Amino acid sequence: MFDHCLYFNTTALARQLERVWSEAFKPFSLTPSQAFTLRAVLQKPGMLHSELAETLRIARATATRAVDGLVARGLLERRSTKQDGRESEIHPTSEAMKIRNDLDAASGMVTARLKDELGDGVFSGFVRQARSIGSRLP
Template identity: 55%
Template sequence: MFEHCLYFNTTSLARKLEREWTQAFKPFALTPPQAFMLRVVLQKQTALQSELASEMNITRSTATRTLDGLQKLGFIRRNANTDDGRELQIQPTAKAFKIRDELNNASGEVTKKFKKLLGNDVFERVVGEVRSVSEVI
């Protein structure tokens, strides 16, 4: 019935992917959005909230809620931005650095699972096409 429906098929896929990454990040007590944002913070080491929202393709209010959770868990700190008082700089804590490799490995294992299931070429092509569609819409 919904073979040609972009909404139905992408949300169906998103629910399945959400379950996989939820399991992968469960040992860290992180939701997938928190884990992916923390990975970006760890990679950048210092970022503005607006930069994180843009990188994650989410609204600033969604970024705020995600960062609130990461701060409560002790994975990030917010510092005053000397260039713009309206924004805070986000930095990872020592606690975040301690789990960085394990967090990246957990995500990598899910990616490996899907590459094995779909085949590397199909996986890479689908991810690329989904990114392209997302940039256009």
């Protein structure tokens, strides 16, 4: 019935991937959204909320809520910027640094598994197409 519906098929796939990634990040007691937020900040400490939102392709308010949750868990901290007191830099805490390699390894294992199951070409091609489609939509 919905074989040709982009919305139905992408949300069905998103639910499946949510389960896979949830299992991968379960040992850290992190949701996939929290884990990807943390990984982004670990990769670029000191990024601003606007940069995080752009990196994750989410609304700035959503990025702020994600950071709030990770600050409450002691994994991220905010620091005032010298340029604008209204904006703050996001930094990983020492606790976040301790799990960085394991978090990256868990993510890498899921990616490797999906590439194995789908084939590297299909996996890489789909990611490229998804990014391309996403960049064309409002």
